[in-house]
Amino acid sequence: MATTARPKQSAAPAGTAASAERRLVEYRVEDGLAILELNDPPANTYTYEMMRQLDEAILDARMNDDVWVILLRGKGNKFFSAGANIKMLSEVTPRFKYFFCLHANETLNRLEHTPKLTIAALNGHTVGGGLEIAMACDLRLACQDAGKIGLPEVNLGVLPGTGGTQRLSRIVGKSRAIEMMVKGETFSFEKAQELGLVNEILPKDTFWDQVLMYAKQFCPPNKAAKAVGHIKRAVCSGCEVPFESGLAIERELQQLLFQSEDAKEGLAAYVEKRVAEFKGR
Numbered sequence: 660m661a662t663t664a665r666p667k668q669s670a671a672p673a674g675t676a677a678s679a680e681r682r683l684v685e686y687r688v689e690d691g692l693a694i695l696e697l698n699d700p701p702a703n704t705y706t707y708e709m710m711r712q713l714d715e716a717i718l719d720a721r722m723n724d725d726v727w728v729i730l731l732r733g734k735g736n737k738f739f740s741a742g743a744n745i746k747m748l749s750e751v752t753p754r755f756k757y758f759f760c761l762h763a764n765e766t767l768n769r770l771e772h773t774p775k776l777t778i779a780a781l782n783g784h785t786v787g788g789g790l791e792i793a794m795a796c797d798l799r800l801a802c803q804d805a806g807k808i809g810l811p812e813v814n815l816g817v818l819p820g821t822g823g824t825q826r827l828s829r830i831v832g833k834s835r836a837i838e839m840m841v842k843g844e845t846f847s848f849e850k851a852q853e854l855g856l857v858n859e860i861l862p863k864d865t866f867w868d869q870v871l872m873y874a875k876q877f878c879p880p881n882k883a884a885k886a887v888g889h890i891k892r893a894v895c896s897g898c899e900v901p902f903e904s905g906l907a908i909e910r911e912l913q914q915l916l917f918q919s920e921d922a923k924e925g926l927a928a929y930v931e932k933r934v935a936e937f938k939g940r
Contacts, residue, residue, distance in 0.1 A: 684712035685734070686719065691727040691878035692871070693720035696734050697792075702741035703733040705788060707759055714766040721773045727884040727939060728874045729773065731796060732780040732867075733789075738806070739781045742788025743821075763788070763821045767795035771895065774888040776877050780870045781805070781857070786845055787812055791819055794826040794856075797891060800873060801848035801857045802866040808856065809845035829898070830855055883921035884939040889913075 683706070685696040695716050697703040705713070720726045733739040743763075748756055770777060770792075779785075779793035784806035791810075793799050801808075810819045810827065818824060819840060828836035831854045851857040861869045877887050889912040897905030916922050920940040928935035 682712070683709040684716050686716040688720070688723060688726055690875060691725065691884075692874055693723065693726040693729045695720070695729065695731045697732070697740050698734045700733075700735035701737045702784075703735070703738050703789070704741050704744040705763070705792075706744045706747050707762065710759075710763050710766050714762075714769060717766065717770050717773060721769075721775065727775060727878040727887075729770075729775055729777045729796075730780060730870065730874055731770075731777065731792070732782050732870075736783055736802075736805070738783040738789065739779070739785040740789030740792055741784060741786055742791070745815075760820045767792060767822050771795045774892050775884075776874075776887050776891060778870070778874055780867070781808070781848065782866065784808075784845075786810070787819070788821050788823075790856075791821040791823040791826070794830065795822060798858045799856065800870055801851065801860045803848070803860050803863050805848070805863060805866075807845035808848060808851045809843070810840050811843040811845055813841055813843040879921075879937045879939040880935075881937070883916075883919075883925060883935075883937040885919055885921055886916055889916055 683698050685694075685698045687694050693716075695713065697705065697709065697713070699705075699709065717729070720729045743759075748759075751759070776798070777796040778798045778800060779796040781793060781799060781801040782805060783802070785793055785801075785808045787810060790808055810823050812819045812823070819827070824836070824840065827839065830836075831839070835854065848857055848860050852860055859873070861873075876882065878884060893905075893909045893912050896908050900908070921935075921937045924937060925935045
């Protein structure tokens with residue numbers, strides 16, 4: 660089992676709620692998985708400093724050749740994340756609020772665009788900015804009977820400003836997304852699964868073990884991890900361009916895969932009627 664330690668951060672700017680000495684995002688690499696844990700229980704609300712640490716962890720995982728899948732979860736068993744730290748926002752200037760949202764958006768864009776599969780393990784309440792973080796991941800696994808989910812920002816007189824209005828509408832459709840956000844209600848993981856917000860709901864007593872098993876199925880030798888990453892890139896990039904341009908992206912990525920060791924192994928295994936042993940190359 661390989662473990663990767665991360666360096667300490669530089670000091671946070673004035674107006675942030677967290678000290679740079681504190682690990683607000685715990686990070687480790689094991690068995691091909693980068694595990695990122697939001698560490699400010701019980702609610703795991705995020706500040707500027709937590710977003711900085713999350714951004715650096717995402718970049719580290721993206722560039723690490725030993726990482727095939729990125730897993731994100733919250734510390735403890737009550738919250739995945741309740742979103743932005745409201746106390747911090749109430750104490751800073753409007754200008755800082757603007758740049759805080761801008762930086763958070765950039766961090767979640769980096770998470771979404773990372774060419775590796777990303778999975779949010781929703782171990783508790785996932786509301787507001789917490790759901791915005793989860794929606795920036797490719798897949799969302801929820802713990803049964805562990806909490807509520809939703810975007811209630813309208814009740815604070817604001818909107819979901821970390822990509823929530825854009826990502827939710829792309830997941831559940833425009834009309835349903837508007838209804839959910841203007842009502843500001845929270846609801847069960849079961850309803851979220853019906854809406855397509857949650858991919859699977861896993862039993863509470865074995866939740867984390869099953870999350871790990873689920874994630875490892877996308878790592879070598881089980882899956883061609885490079886193909887998994889290129890599927891993600893084709894979908895994410897293709898959804899943002901005209902259909903013909905999306906097809907061009909698909910063809911380019913397919914050509915790259917045809918040159919990979921895993922494609923040669925996969926095709927050979929099929930012909931030889933055996934199970935492929937992928938290496939992620």
